[in-house]
Amino acid sequence: MSQFFALTLSDVQRDTADSLVLTLEVPEQHRARFAHRAGQHLTLRTWLEGEELRRSYSLCNASGEAALQLAIKRIAGGRFSEWAHQHLHVGAVIEAMTPTGNFGLDTQADVPRHYAAFAAGSGITPILSVLETTLRDEPHSRFTLVYGNRDLASVQFRERLCTLKDRYLARLSVFHFFSNEPQDVALFGGRIDQPRCQSLFDSCLSVPTLDQVYLCGPAGMMEAASAALQANGLPASRIRREQFVADPAIRQRAASAVVSPGVALTVRLEGATRRLRLPPSDDSLLDRMLKSGLAPRYSCKSGVCATCRCRVLEGQVDMPSPHPLDASEVAQGFVLACLSKALSPSLTLAFD
Ligand code: FES
Numbered sequence: 465m466s467q468f469f470a471l472t473l474s475d476v477q478r479d480t481a482d483s484l485v486l487t488l489e490v491p492e493q494h495r496a497r498f499a500h501r502a503g504q505h506l507t508l509r510t511w512l513e514g515e516e517l518r519r520s521y522s523l524c525n526a527s528g529e530a531a532l533q534l535a536i537k538r539i540a541g542g543r544f545s546e547w548a549h550q551h552l553h554v555g556a557v558i559e560a561m562t563p564t565g566n567f568g569l570d571t572q573a574d575v576p577r578h579y580a581a582f583a584a585g586s587g588i589t590p591i592l593s594v595l596e597t598t599l600r601d602e603p604h605s606r607f608t609l610v611y612g613n614r615d616l617a618s619v620q621f622r623e624r625l626c627t628l629k630d631r632y633l634a635r636l637s638v639f640h641f642f643s644n645e646p647q648d649v650a651l652f653g654g655r656i657d658q659p660r661c662q663s664l665f666d667s668c669l670s671v672p673t674l675d676q677v678y679l680c681g682p683a684g685m686m687e688a689a690s691a692a693l694q695a696n697g698l699p700a701s702r703i704r705r706e707q708f709v710a711d712p713a714i715r716q717r718a719a720s721a722v723v724s725p726g727v728a729l730t731v732r733l734e735g736a737t738r739r740l741r742l743p744p745s746d747d748s749l750l751d752r753m754l755k756s757g758l759a760p761r762y763s764c765k766s767g768v769c770a771t772c773r774c775r776v777l778e779g780q781v782d783m784p785s786p787h788p789l790d791a792s793e794v795a796q797g798f799v800l801a802c803l804s805k806a807l808s809p810s811l812t813l814a815f816d
Pocket residue numbers: 761762763764765766767768769770771772773800801802803
């Protein structure tokens with residue numbers, strides 16, 4: 465169920481000209497339900513002019529910390545981010561759902577691994593959480609961060625990355641790429657693209673030493689890094705991606721005029737089972753459920769956050785791809801309700 469909890473802001477820091485870092489205090493009685501894994505995200509909610517707005521933001525602090533930390537970058541014309549930058553201050557209360565997401569992996573203290581992450585812009589937020597958690601919990605592992613930005617002034621968490629570099633001198637390497645600021649070393653002056661990745665692999669980062677790679681940023685950067693890594697022998701199964709903007713092609717296909725038939729829908733949600741008869745519609749399964757009075761968890765409604773993930777226990781659905789679910793989730797029957805349409809006359813979904 466889309467249950468929201470009131471959290472108080474204990475700290476608000478301006479990180480760059482257009483980015484705020486918020487710390488949210490979790491009341492003692494909700495600590496267990498808000499315990500987060502590295503790389504998860506949080507859905508925040510506010511109401512503007514009578515309209516409910518929900519947005520998902522990746523948590524940027526290490527797992528196990530009682531408070532939650534996230535960054536909100538101001539987006540021109542973005543109603544939620546504009547509101548957040550104007551109205552959120554220390555002591556303000558904001559509504560949040562419990563953390564979700566499967567980007568980060570569980571750590572193993574005794575296994576020495578080499579991780580790398582490729583981030584661009586705000587894509588650093590879930591990566592920072594994974595990086596801090598890994599270096600803290602795996603004392604024999606090392607981490608290489610490749611981080612792209614416009615220029616030095618737009619680097620989010622710049623001081624924090626410097627502090628981490630000092631603390632984990634021998635285990636953390638950071639390579640900054642700037643697309644709009646000349647660099648002494650030509651390799652680092654430009655976007656993270658496939659040729660630059662290849663040059664990096666040829667000079668500073670040996671792909672065969674990598675056990676796991678995380679990608680977060682614009683689709684083009686993730687495609688380029690993924691292609692370069694695989695061209696150098698890294699299996700796709702060792703590359704994890706976190707998308708944070710909707711792919712317009714997916715949106716378009718999800719919104720296509722495919723009309724789902726009337727469907728006898730059984731939904732398992734929060735331990736209860738509901739049965740509904742839905743009329744034919746071109747709406748997504750999520751919208752059809754919301755219109756019927758059910759309240760499954762959701763945030764972006766655009767196939768980005770995976771908050772609406774559910775499992776098809778019986779029947780068939782159509783879900784456009786690519787999407788943020790990994791192959792093992794798809795093999796287990798998971799789908800995103802906000803992208804999916806019913807194909808069969810009867811369907812059973814589980815949100816538990
Ligand atoms: S609500 Fe975000 S992916 Fe469905």
